[in-house]
């Protein structure tokens with residue numbers, strides 16, 4: 606009797622177990638879906654990681670060898686750098702899984718004519734030329750307050766955007782006078798930039814010159830709008846220079862001497878050209 610009473614209940618028990626298993630599986634999927642849907646526009650972190658009133662600086666070194674602006678960053682060993690990732694950014698939005706998903710190493714150098722930057726970006730899926738708006742694809746933003754007057758709308762203030770497909774804008778319109786080189790590499794892409802000094806400063810930088818500066822990094826891994834956005838110092842790269850970090854210009858004494866020697870050689874050549882012109886003039890119109 607006991608055996609026969611148990612048997613009809615067995616299918617019911619199996620059904621109950623199957624239902625419980627399905628509920629657990631569906632629940633887990635639902636939880637995962639919610640985790641994946643943490644939207645790209647959610648502000649995850651926007652707090653200063655430096656002490657109030659202070660901001661970080663990138664040391665810009667005088668370069669004695671002019672870098673070739675081609676995206677091959679072989680000319681930059683020994684130049685100081687900053688690291689931009691979700692742990693070092695003042696602000697970031699969206700989902701960044703790890704350093705291979707989105708991060709960058711940024712270096713800066715200068716000479717009398719240009720300010721140079723080399724940016725190594727780690728990004729496991731590179732997407733360019735996907736959206737009309739430059740900020741929706743993979744690329745970098747460079748925010749400058751050249752006079753360091755913390756005013757955003759002067760001739761010295763720029764927001765350069767360089768997209769991985771080569772587009773370059775200044776505050777959203779095609780930039781002029783800025784040279785860029787982009788190379789896609791394994792695990793990301795490299796960008797080199799040369800910005801005319803005259804766009805940022807009324808004179809040539811000297812050791813100790815300081816400019817307002819920040820760098821932003823957009824990540825698009827699935828097309829359409831960006832998925833993540835990092836800013837080194839500040840909450841945007843165009844209109845709040847009071848929150849930017851700085852570029853501090855420096856040069857080693859030996860590099861200063863090399864630069865002066867190069868200028869002397871140029872002046873000597875120019876003087877020789879003038880002497881030739883003067884000689885020709887003397888032949889045509891002898892001086893009394």
Ligand SMILES: [Ca+2]
Nearest residue numbers: 673675677678
């Ligand atoms: Ca190069």
Ligand SMILES: [Ca+2]
Nearest residue numbers: 706728729824
């Ligand atoms: Ca990525």
Ligand SMILES: [Ca+2]
Nearest residue numbers: 750756759762
């Ligand atoms: Ca300014």
Ligand SMILES: [Ca+2]
Nearest residue numbers: 730731825826
């Ligand atoms: Ca990407």
